[in-house]
Amino acid sequence: MMIAFILLGALTLVGGVITIAARNAVHAALGLVGTLISVAGLFATLNASFLAATQVIVYAGAIMVLFLFVIMLLNANQPISGRDPIPFVRELAGLGGVVLAGAFTILAVSYKDPRPVAEATLALGGGSASVIGETLLTRFLLPFEAVSILLLVAIVGAVALVQRPVPQPDDVPDSEAELLTPPVGSAISRGGSQPVLQHQSLQHRNDEGEVRA
Amino acid sequence: MPDWLIPALITLLKAVLVALALLTAFAYMTLVERRLLARMQIRWGPNRVGPMGLLQPLADAIKSIFKEDLQVTMADKLVYTLAPILAIGTALTAFGGIPAGPAGSLFGADPWVYNLDAGLLALLALTSMGVYGIFLGGWASGSKYPMLGALRSSAQMISYELGMGLSVLGTLMLIGSTNFRVIVEWQALQGWTILFQVFAFALFLVSSFAEVNRTPFDLPEAEQEIVAGYLTEYSAIKWALFQMAEYVNMMTASALMATLFFGGYRGPVFLDGLIPGISGWPIIWLVVKIGFFLFLFIWVRATLPRLRYDQLMRFGWKLVLPLALGNTMLVAFHLAFLRPSGLGLWFLGLLSLAALLVLFVMGDRVRSLWSAPAAPKVPAKATRPVGGD
Numbered sequence: 001m002m003i004a005f006i007l008l009g010a011l012t013l014v015g016g017v018i019t020i021a022a023r024n025a026v027h028a029a030l031g032l033v034g035t036l037i038s039v040a041g042l043f044a045t046l047n048a049s050f051l052a053a054t055q056v057i058v059y060a061g062a063i064m065v066l067f068l069f070v071i072m073l074l075n076a077n078q079p080i081s082g083r084d085p086i087p088f089v090r091e092l093a094g095l096g097g098v099v100l101a102g103a104f105t106i107l108a109v110s111y112k113d114p115r116p117v118a119e120a121t122l123a124l125g126g127g128s129a130s131v132i133g134e135t136l137l138t139r140f141l142l143p144f145e146a147v148s149i150l151l152l153v154a155i156v157g158a159v160a161l162v163q164r165p166v167p168q169p170d171d172v173p174d175s176e177a178e179l180l181t182p183p184v185g186s187a188i189s190r191g192g193s194q195p196v197l198q199h200q201s202l203q204h205r206n207d208e209g210e211v212r213a
Numbered sequence: 214m215p216d217w218l219i220p221a222l223i224t225l226l227k228a229v230l231v232a233l234a235l236l237t238a239f240a241y242m243t244l245v246e247r248r249l250l251a252r253m254q255i256r257w258g259p260n261r262v263g264p265m266g267l268l269q270p271l272a273d274a275i276k277s278i279f280k281e282d283l284q285v286t287m288a289d290k291l292v293y294t295l296a297p298i299l300a301i302g303t304a305l306t307a308f309g310g311i312p313a314g315p316a317g318s319l320f321g322a323d324p325w326v327y328n329l330d331a332g333l334l335a336l337l338a339l340t341s342m343g344v345y346g347i348f349l350g351g352w353a354s355g356s357k358y359p360m361l362g363a364l365r366s367s368a369q370m371i372s373y374e375l376g377m378g379l380s381v382l383g384t385l386m387l388i389g390s391t392n393f394r395v396i397v398e399w400q401a402l403q404g405w406t407i408l409f410q411v412f413a414f415a416l417f418l419v420s421s422f423a424e425v426n427r428t429p430f431d432l433p434e435a436e437q438e439i440v441a442g443y444l445t446e447y448s449a450i451k452w453a454l455f456q457m458a459e460y461v462n463m464m465t466a467s468a469l470m471a472t473l474f475f476g477g478y479r480g481p482v483f484l485d486g487l488i489p490g491i492s493g494w495p496i497i498w499l500v501v502k503i504g505f506f507l508f509l510f511i512w513v514r515a516t517l518p519r520l521r522y523d524q525l526m527r528f529g530w531k532l533v534l535p536l537a538l539g540n541t542m543l544v545a546f547h548l549a550f551l552r553p554s555g556l557g558l559w560f561l562g563l564l565s566l567a568a569l570l571v572l573f574v575m576g577d578r579v580r581s582l583w584s585a586p587a588a589p590k591v592p593a594k595a596t597r598p599v600g601g602d
Contacts, residue, residue: 026292026352033345040338053334061341062374065348065367072352072364128330129391 005045012038025071029064036060050129228326232305239460240270246511253515280449287355288446296353297451300346300458307339308461311468312393314478314495324478324495325393333391336469337378340424344370346458347426347433351443362442365522366433369423372529373430377420379537380413383544384473387558397477407474409558412565412572413540414474416533421466423529426459428514432522467506468499475502527583536572543568 015038018031036059043052086092136144244259244266251258260266284293309326316323329335344367351363384406385391388399400406407414423430434442444455471477478499480492492498520528547561 024289026289026349030292030349037342049329049331050334053331053338056338057334057341057378061338061344062371065344065371068348068352069364069367072360129334129385130389 005042008038008041008045011035012042026068029068029071032067033060033064036064050132223322224326227322228309231309231326235305235308235461235464236457238464239457240274242460242463242507243273243456244269245507246514249508249511250515253512274453277453278450282449282451283446285355285446289353289355292349292353294451296346296350297447297454297458299349300343301454301461303339303343303346304458304461304465307336307343308465308468310336310339310393311465311472311499312397312478313499315493316394318493318495328392328394330390330392332393333381333385333396333473336465337374340462340465341370341374343458343462346455347443350447350455351433354443354446356446358439358441359443359445361439362433362435362445365439366426366443369426369430369432369525369529372526373420373423373533376416376529376533376537377424379534379541380416380420381473382537382541383413384410386541386544386548387561393472393477397472397479400476401479401482403558405474405476409562410474410540410544410565411562412543412568413537414470415569415572416537416540417470417474419533420529420537421470422510422513423525425462425466425510427463427510429517429519430525431519432525435519463507463510464503467503467510470506471499471502477502524583531582532579540565540568 012035015031015033015035019028019035022028022031037056040052040055040060043049043055247269248258248260248266258266259269262268262272284290310329310332312323312325312328313319314324318324347366347370348363351359351361351366354360384396387406387409388396390396390399396406422428426433432438432442434444439445444452447455476498478495480494480498482492484491543564544561547556547564551560
């Protein structure tokens with residue numbers, strides 16, 4: 001198990017490096033897929049089989065396919081050339097990486113189990129779906145629902161972003177009845193004003209001609 | 214020889230045997246499919262090579278292995294080679310998790326390659342990885358039609374994966390386990406799940422057809438629209454690997470249907486009166502059930518025309534997914550309220566059957582959900598009368 005854990009950890013890192021180092025966006029996404037699957041393998045070596053399966057189904061099987069879908073649809077797989085638009089981006093990223101690594105090191109050194117490992121293993125129940133489901137919907141109900149609402153908000157936001165704008169009413173009358181009884185401020189009442197007419201289309205002028213006749 | 218080595222070798226042997234069996238089954242499946250399709254279209258089909266055409270798969274295999282392996286210039290070399298391997302690899306791995314008999318029934322060995330507690334979830338995870346083979350193959354070909362096929366397949370498989378996963382959820386809730394062996398043994402005691410979950414089975418069947426890209430959902434390789442879809446630039450053995458993956462996926466889907474809804478590796482118990490223990494014989498019952506569903510796949514291919522792409526997407530999202538969700542709610546309702554009040558599983562079966570019948574009767578009413586684009590929000594402009602004043 002320990003060997004498998006170390007190997008999978010190494011694979012995770014390799015995938016991560018490919019993700020940031022690959023020049024082709026599709027290769028980078030594939031590197032990320034490799035990382036996600038290796039993380040699922042790490043879960044599996046830790047006896048969390050449900051989590052491992054879910055990780056593969058949700059992240060590697062669905063979300064990354066959507067990533068790739070968008071990359072291919074927008075043809076974004078050409079290597080990026082030219083300079084980064086953000087100044088000092090590499091330096092900043094390096095600094096962030098060092099801070100993160102430091103934080104993780106401190107965590108790893110100072111970590112204390114919230115409860116004894118034996119008790120936690122017993123509570124895990126071999127990582128089966130029923131135990132996880134029960135824990136998730138009783139003890140961790142509030143965070144669980146909060147995450148659901150977060151996702152819901154994201155979905156609503158996405159729908160709102162891609163929705164076509166509602167058609168605005170224009171000045172062009174649609175039916176004959178409207179044409180015969182023009183409301184105040186419509187084409188006929190301002191018929192004498194030259195600038196407005198200039199902006200109107202040929203079609204519109206013809207319509208006015210019809211009405212005057 | 215250390216203790217762990219012998220089980221490992223046995224598992225390896227079983228894995229190799231399963232892979233060989235699947236690939237042989239694939240080869241003869243192509244022949245059976247062509248003969249059956251021919252029979253349904255009142256013609257002969259391949260009957261020249263060997264007696265009754267039985268050596269045709271061999272000839273096909275030799276041809277596709279020795280054919281020149283073409284590679285287009287614009288292809289992404291690594292991914293182009295990796296894609297077919299990924300497709301067949303995940304397909305073969307997925308099948309290994311399905312048990313073919315009770316524990317220890319295969320000459321003292323267990324008739325499965327691996328048995329996980331999260332068996333069904335692992336299988337769904339593996340089949341969801343199968344989309345990468347098609348998707349990457351289409352992209353790596355570096356040409357337009359394969360790209361279109363790849364985009365189609367990814368959207369289609371993600372959409373129907375949801376319906377597929379949700380439609381088996383009711384079964385899982387009834388049985389309370391994702392382990393295939395527990396699922397089969399539960400059915401041996403309580404009766405086949407199809408009796409209580411016929412509605413879920415209908416949804417699962419439709420989703421399975423979409424998941425394995427078979428007619429009427431074979432949009433990723435629709436010949437009349439996009440040449441051969443993701444397969445366009447593939448030839449020789451790589452093309453054959455993709456075909457293998459498709460057929461192995463069909464067999465996995467059939468085995469999944471048999472295991473989840475039709476009692477899996479257990480045969481009918483009444484036969485035990487004739488030959489004692491026949492319902493516990495390994496492999497044979499699973500193979501019979503798989504064979505039935507494979508025939509169904511071919512039959513449907515000979516019967517139904519292909520859906521239009523937008524119809525396919527709307528069908529998945531507007532019909533299969535909500536109905537599968539409704540089925541889950543139905544089972545939850547049964548477990549929470551009806552079962553404590555003494556109504557047994559048969560009542561759930563009746564409800565499920567009623568739901569299926571309502572769907573059949575209402576079929577034409579709800580057809581507009583998927584057959585035509587949604588009505589535009591913009592009100593139609595009144596047309597001006599033709600002519601002068």
